[in-house]
Amino acid sequence: MELTEAQFHRYARHLILDEVGEEGQARLLAARVLVVGAGGLGSPLLLYLAAAGVGTLGVIDDDRVDLTNLQRQIAHATARIGMDKVASARQAVAAINPEIRVETHPIRLDAANVAGLVARYDLVADGSDNFATRYLLTDACCAAGKPLVAAALAPFDGQLSTFKPYLGAGHPCYRCLFREAPPPDLVPRCETAGILGAVAGVVGTLQAVEVLKELLGIGESLSGTLLMYDALGASFHRVKLPKDADCPTCGAGAPR
Ligand SMILES: [Zn+2]
Numbered sequence: 001m002e003l004t005e006a007q008f009h010r011y012a013r014h015l016i017l018d019e020v021g022e023e024g025q026a027r028l029l030a031a032r033v034l035v036v037g038a039g040g041l042g043s044p045l046l047l048y049l050a051a052a053g054v055g056t057l058g059v060i061d062d063d064r065v066d067l068t069n070l071q072r073q074i075a076h077a078t079a080r081i082g083m084d085k086v087a088s089a090r091q092a093v094a095a096i097n098p099e100i101r102v103e104t105h106p107i108r109l110d111a112a113n114v115a116g117l118v119a120r121y122d123l124v125a126d127g128s129d130n131f132a133t134r135y136l137l138t139d140a141c142c143a144a145g146k147p148l149v150a151a152a153l154a155p156f157d158g159q160l161s162t163f164k165p166y167l168g169a170g171h172p173c174y175r176c177l178f179r180e181a182p183p184p185d186l187v188p189r190c191e192t193a194g195i196l197g198a199v200a201g202v203v204g205t206l207q208a209v210e211v212l213k214e215l216l217g218i219g220e221s222l223s224g225t226l227l228m229y230d231a232l233g234a235s236f237h238r239v240k241l242p243k244d245a246d247c248p249t250c251g252a253g254a255p256r
Helices: 005-010 021-030 042-052 085-096 114-119 131-144 197-216
Strands: 032-036 056-060 101-105 123-126 148-154 157-163 225-230 235-240
Touching: 021 197, 032 042, 042 056, 042 085, 042 123, 042 197, 056 085, 085 101, 114 131, 123 131, 123 197, 131 148, 131 157, 148 197, 157 197, 197 225
Parallel strands: 032 056, 032 123, 056 101, 123 148
Antiparallel strands: 148 157, 157 225, 225 235
């Protein structure tokens, strides 16, 4: 793919990097990424991936923009309260980079639609806030052999990893960590627990960096490692994630 003159200017600070260059930029422009959730994580994900020139962004969210979202969900705007989040996200992306194709999915991810959606994209970025979605994406991405860059938020903390269990040893999936979802009443969501808004921005931005690294094939993948951010301690922490040989999703006995 030949870059246009406008693209040479827009992506100039990528093009001078040996790790990106024209070939890497062309790869980003050809890439298709599904962003699950257009909320606190999805907002910085969508904005940075659009700015970086990821050519096609799918966005799935069945919610509408609410005034209480705006403290952290920076893809949305006061003037768009009441609008579908996917439509609002499309406008935010277009304002930054009108050449990005946005495929909006104003639906809830479920067992019936997840495989079809995942099949249409090269990589999935999970910015959802619930375990049901996380497990659906874990199983579907493993089965389809697609990288899953997933993050989760707590009021002053975030966690991030990349899952590529189809690569075998050393590459666990989310279910290797947490076999079953905890009971819903043990899992506070942003709506009930609160969150320092900028924490979502840090973690969603880290997630965008990892998505770009996976698309470009540069640096060290987070597959097999959980990166944890503690905002109050101003610290990052990494832990190795073991692969569970008996994992029902990616273990030896898992259905293929
Ligand atoms: Zn697994």
